[in-house]
Amino acid sequence: MNLSESHRLFNHDENEGDKMITQVYSNIYKNEILLPNNPLKAINSYIIRGEDRNLIIDTGFNIPGCKDAFMKGMEELGIERKKTRLLVTHLHSDHSGLAAALQKEGVTVCAGAIDGRLINEMTEEAYWDRFKDYGRLFDLEKDNISFHDHPGYKYCPKEPIDFIYLKEGDVLKVGDYTFEIVDIPGHTPGHIGLYEQKHKLFFCGDHILDKITPNITFWGFEQDILSVYFNNLQKVAQYDIALLLTAHRSTIKDHRKRIQELLEHHRLRLNEILMIIKESKKSVRDTAAAMHWELRYDRWEDFPNPQKWFAAGEAMAHLEHLVATGKAEKIKESEIIYYKAK
Template sequence: MAVKVYPNIYKQEIPLPKNPLRAINSYIILSEDRNLIIDTGFNTEECKKSLMDGISELNIDLSKTDLLVTHLHSDHSGLASDLSKEGVRIYAGKIDGKMINQMIYREYWAKYEAYMKMFDLEKDNVSFEEHPGYKFSPKEPIDFIPLEEGNVLKVGEYSFEVVDIPGHTPGHIGLYEREHKLFFCGDHILDKITPNITFWGFDRDILSVYFNSLKKVYQYDIQLLFTAHREIVRDHKKRINELLSHHEHRLNEVKNIIKENKMTVRDTAANMHWELRYDKWEDFPSAQKWFASGEAMSHLEHLAYTEKAQKTDEDGILYYKLNN
């Protein structure tokens, strides 16, 4: 059921079966001219039915509707290709839009085979084919309309400014409505749970990138922060402080893990605390081992970038140890 959360703005909660996130909030903004949908759910029949039920309930004409994909993850972009076939114009940030189209091809996922070795995940017999990004992403190229910071999307009485908020992904974007003090933030800030900050390559300290994006949004005048998972946030500054504190705790946890002995990414992740229903690392599903290792890696790389830890490569496997 589409729930009205603000004048002409509805939230459609789309179930994500067998996923710890449980559901994604897709937002639908109505106007007499063109409507706007924000994020879609996985490329699965269950998600498609839920999204289309909300569209039907609101009596939306898809030929007069646009879709904005906040970032590349498949729970946000999965149905973009399907909607495009229905005549929907598709918007995405320049960086993540390009990456979504790259994810169609197995060549993109070849780097995950390299990560498997680098993270020391080969001993767990994981496969990128179990990664939700591979399983549930669009399977056909999408003719995105690229967006960048400062672009404006007008939807009825609302004027949404595009804001670059990288960190959760390299090209994550959000929408800010200055007059009404509304911000659609995708996975940049979440209520109750913390966004996964993973490894995106050695060319950047992605955790520092994320911190800077959090501090950027902190300065905005926001009354309602529309998140992609769980509940709407009404005090974004309080939540941002909580997220920064969470990562400070995480970094201290990782420091303690690599304090005495050099550790692989996989073994660091296995020793971290996770809010999951599994008692031990061996019980983690393949997808969760990918997510946990990616988050461990972003924190380890941050410590290496800030010269608090040293990194060594031994036969293609990375080891980290805290500097004395």
């Protein structure tokens, strides 16, 4: 389950100025595409230019403003659509939103198999109907919540995409670069990244971000997604990386330091939630309402619907991890799930 293409919640000021194409490495450019009325502000779409073929990583929302910025970036660098592959690192709509439209214009579209299939499922209303059940399960019916105003629903691709599916170890050659696909699930079930060994570059999507914390949310009871994320943070820590190119905010030069900061963030988060559910059982919604969020809102009741989905999903991922590690128990009553510390 996921509606989120966002991350840890935080305050922001809208920056309405146009972003520019900037070179971040030899023949590698960052197209910073604005995400209107979204706390993430912008996405870093990367363009790798080669003589015979080009590669672009991630797209922005499925809205005219993002498409205009995306196409202007290609035009500025003289990128031909039919000589270009788009790689979608994961399913969130700020990364995949324009994939269907770009494929219609001759761009080859690649993704990991898990998230690629989920992106195509998201073009059907049946995918989103499941969230009515999650609303009840999480106790969000107290807030009369809907997903229809959520950017994940509004800005995702609306038509199926004929993806070229990539798996770990596959290689994409662009100019002087040889990129290897790396599986890094956690933020989504099938998140992928690209590693360039010679130059020690790693395109990590939303797996690791600077300043803000990637949202780790509930994806179903089949796996403890927080443990999956922790394992893949440690996986990336083993790589020799000089520059970590992230999908939001700044690039990262000391990836191991940032990984330790993220692990510490989640350790503190888990301890906070244990204290919330220590004395009595709590629903997911009531747990999320008691947690600390870096928002300008003082009360849970004032949170916009999308932020309530993000917060509940993050709370649920942490609660399920506490159950998986034997620190909490869960009880289901009248279609609502509750958690209590052991």
